[in-house]
Amino acid sequence: MRRPSTWLVGAALALFLLGASVVPLTIPAFTRIVAARTSLGQEAGLSQERMLQIAEAVRHFVVDTDAPPLPTTVDGRAGFDEAAQSHLLDVRRVLMFSRFASGALAIVLMLGLAYEVARKRTNRIADVLAAGAVCSVALVAACAVAAFSDFESFFTAFHGLFFSAGTWTFPYDSLLIQAFPEPFWTTAGAVWGGLVLAEAGLLVVGAWALKRPQAGAAGHVSGSGLEGPAATKA
Numbered sequence: 001m002r003r004p005s006t007w008l009v010g011a012a013l014a015l016f017l018l019g020a021s022v023v024p025l026t027i028p029a030f031t032r033i034v035a036a037r038t039s040l041g042q043e044a045g046l047s048q049e050r051m052l053q054i055a056e057a058v059r060h061f062v063v064d065t066d067a068p069p070l071p072t073t074v075d076g077r078a079g080f081d082e083a084a085q086s087h088l089l090d091v092r093r094v095l096m097f098s099r100f101a102s103g104a105l106a107i108v109l110m111l112g113l114a115y116e117v118a119r120k121r122t123n124r125i126a127d128v129l130a131a132g133a134v135c136s137v138a139l140v141a142a143c144a145v146a147a148f149s150d151f152e153s154f155f156t157a158f159h160g161l162f163f164s165a166g167t168w169t170f171p172y173d174s175l176l177i178q179a180f181p182e183p184f185w186t187t188a189g190a191v192w193g194g195l196v197l198a199e200a201g202l203l204v205v206g207a208w209a210l211k212r213p214q215a216g217a218a219g220h221v222s223g224s225g226l227e228g229p230a231a232t233k234a
Contacts, residue, residue, distance in 0.1 A: 006124070009112065010131025012105055013203070017136050019102035021195040025188050026095065031059040034187050040178040045077055055179045061085075062092045074175060084176045087168050094162045126210035133203040140193045140200075147189065155185070 024030060035055035041048045054074060061067040070080035070088070080088070116125050146154040159168050170177050 006127045007131050007135070009109075009128045010133075011135045013109060013128065013132030014135035014139060014200075016102055016105040016109060017132070017196050017199045018139065019098045019105070021192050021199065022095070022098055024195060025192060026059065026063050028056060028059065030188075030191075031055050034184055035179065038181055038183040038187065040181055043173070044175060044178040046075060050075065051179055054175065058088065058176070058179060062088050062095060065092070065096075077175070079175055083167070084170065084174065087163070087170075088176075090163050090167065122210045126207040129203040129207040129210070133200040133207070136196050136200040136203070140196050143189075144193060147186075151182075151186070155182075 032052055032055070035052055036048065039048070039051040039055060041051040044051065046054070057067075057070060058080075061070055070085055072081060073079045113125065116122075116128075143154075146157075172178075
């Protein structure tokens with residue numbers, strides 16, 4: 001039976017995976033591919049290529065503190081007003097905190113791993129990897145159930161964790177919503193969940209690989225012990 005400390009470290013490992021899995025969603029290629037399929041260029045009165053340029057400008061704005069301000073007008077129509085830019089600044093702060101927290105967790109986990117390796121506690125490492133996989137799958141499953149049951153409520157609750165009420169809601173015809181409509185976020189959520197599950201699978205493989213040599217060695221010793229008495233009787 002795993003000790004509470006094993007589950008605690010496993011939960012920390014799961015949180016690291018959840019944070020690390022956000023990073024691929026912030027690269028230009030992901031934004032371009034998903035926005036090309038989901039952005040509402042026709043409703044915005046802009047070409048698809050122009051919408052992709054807008055989506056990339058927003059992505060750059062929320063991941064880079066040196067990014068230029070977003071335009072208040074785009075090709076003669078309303079662009080990003082003060083409320084929209086304020087919300088995107090909040091998003092930037094959340095992403096920066098996520099990066100910092102993930103980095104801090106990575107350092108702590110690596111130090112813990114080095115300690116366990118030095119003590120040759122492979123069983124302990126395997127248990128933590130398995131616990132991390134279980135916690136990761138449980139968190140993704142909980143999010144999936146909540147999202148499929150009532151996506152609007154889930155989306156609202158999720159934003160409520162990070163943003164003040166009223167600061168992240170915008171009219172349907174705002175450029176921010178048309179560049180990143182609901183299908184963009186459902187796709188991003190699915191990709192994020194898939195990445196976490198894939199990483200959890202790697203943890204399981206790692207735990208199995210650490211346990212297998214020990215099981216093999218135990219079987220060899222047990223076999224040798226049985227062969228001795230048999231040979232003596234013969």
